[in-house]
Amino acid sequence: MRIVRWVLLLAVLVGVGWVYKTVSGVAGNASPATLFRIVQQPRDFFLGKERVNVLIVGKDYNRDARGMPYTKNARADTIMLLSLDLAKRQAAAVSVPRDTYVVAPDGVGGKINGTFSRGGVELLKQTLERTFGLEIDHHAVIKDTAIKNIVDALGGVWVETIDEMHYDDNWGGLHIHLPKGRQFINGEQAVGFVRFREVNTYKLDRWGNRVPIYPVKHSKEEGDIRRTERQQQLVRSIAQQATTPQNLLRLEAIADVVFREVETDLSRPQILALGVRLGRSGLGDLQSTTLPGQGGYFGGAYYYNLDRERSQALVDWLLKGDEAAGRRLVRVNVYNASRLGGVARATAGRLGQQGYRVQRTDTAREASEVSRVVYKQAAFEARAREIQQFLGIAELHKDPDSPEEADVIVTIGKDLGQRMLASGR
Incomplete structure (x- = not known):
């Protein structure tokens, strides 16, 4: 002994x-x-704060006449607000589309990524703080080489695509060829994973002339919204890969790469304190979403116009910790598949008392014995699970391709309908 x-x-x-x-x-x-x-005492390094908000900015590439990359006066290619709840050991990220129209504190109206080229991270930070009444504690500006070098330092990361991604830009030196599905990618592939916006619609002939491609095979991964969702996915994947046993043994070397590739006002002890406090689960289970809105052209330029009410509610919920705002934000549709009268309206009333916004109640097209809850985005999983538990429903599924204009869809089957009638609710 x-x-x-x-x-x-x-x-x-x-x-x-x-x-x-x-x-x-x-x-x-x-x-x-x-x-x-x-x-x-990791919170001692943040003046006792229980929540720390960090602005993450990815620099865009500029290219000179020879096609060589440079970042002087570069715009912000990626804008993400990362909120770290030190008390609950949870993390959330909200992406801001780079074409979002804003009026900055310098009086200039235009795309939010332009604030970075005019006034650097400070003007971008001030613009976001004034737009959403938010306090941003720190920033991290990611160099153009960061994604490749950090992912390679980790030995690669796991990601998942919803469709094939193919794009070639010989001038910019960007070549993206990723299949559909879950895959382990290296640093160069990770750059393509987060930068892909559209497929090629033309090719160059031997004289340098553009020749239209017909037919064009489009990808479900096209567009800025899918692009921001992939950026969020990569953040989660990097956090998970960094805490694997083999990488924990190489933590010092990996940290050196990160500090070379990221310009930040966070100190090393602060970053380590965040990692200690949040751990693998806090960063790996990152709640993430993109500010809601709609894109369109104005004066020949493309802008992304925010849904101001929903965007503010999203910021209040994920970045300020206002749970009531989170419930107000969720758009819920309730369908009666039990063929028992009144259960959809009764369920909507119960959810309304909990602070949820039920925008539609109706009869389901097909009858069902079993009730279910479906959510469309990872950011609403916690709310969907809360609704599932509140109503006593067994099935919970994610369906990003659902045609419903709702964040959470509740289908009342015969099982729940009978329980509700028996209990008088």
């Missing part, structure tokens, strides 16, 4: 030594006292 205790003690000491070496390297050779605070 004494031998067992000594072996365990030795194992603990070796483990502590390994943790100290690795963590102190990531934290910039911090003192033992600092490391203890990072692990035990």
Whole structure:
């Protein structure tokens, strides 16, 4: 028994030594006292705050006459607000489409990505804070080489596409060829994964003339909204891959790559404190969505016009932690598939008392013995699960291709309908 205790003690000491070496390297050779605070009191590094909001910006590429990339006066190619709840150990991300129309604090109206080229991260930050009444604590500007080098440092990441992605830009040196489905990709492929917006509609002949491609095989991955969703997916994938056992052993080397590729006002101890506090589950289960709105042309230019009411509710919910705003945001359709009278209206009334906005009640096209809840975006999974549990429904599914103009669809089958009638609800 004494031998067992000594072996365990030795194992603990070796483990502590390994943790100290690795963590102190990531934290910039911090003192033992600092490391203890990072692990035990991570909120001390954020003035006791329970929520930290970080603006993440990806620089766009410019190219000179020779086709060489440069980022001087570059616009923001990616704009994402990352909110880290240190108390609940949860994370959420809201993407802002780069063509979103805003009026910035400098009085200029136009696309939000232009604020970055005019006034850098500070003007972009001020624009978002004023637009949504939001406090942004820190920023991280990702260099144009970051995605490739960070993903390669991790040894690759897992992603999933909903359709094939094919695009070639010889001038920009961008070649994207990814199949449909779940796949393990390297750094160069990850760049294509997050930059893809459309398929080629023409090709160049040997004289450099554009020749239209016919027929064009379009992809479901086209468009800025799908692009922002892939960016969010990559953030989750990087967080999950960074905490695999093999990468934890290489944490110091990976951290060095990250700090070379990211310009941030977060210190190493702060970043480590966030990682310690949130852990694999907090970042890996990232709730993410894109500000709702609609794109269109004005004066010959394309703009994305926000749905102001829903966008504000989304920010209040995911970035400020207002749960009531989250319930108001969710658009719910309720269908009666039980063939029992009044159960859809009764269910809508119950959900309304909980703060949900039921926009439609109707009779389902087909009868069903079993009730179910369907949600369309990952950001609404928590709310869909809450509705499922509140109503006592067994089935919960995600269907991003649902034609319904609702975020959550509740179908009342015979099972729930009979229970409701029996209980008088």
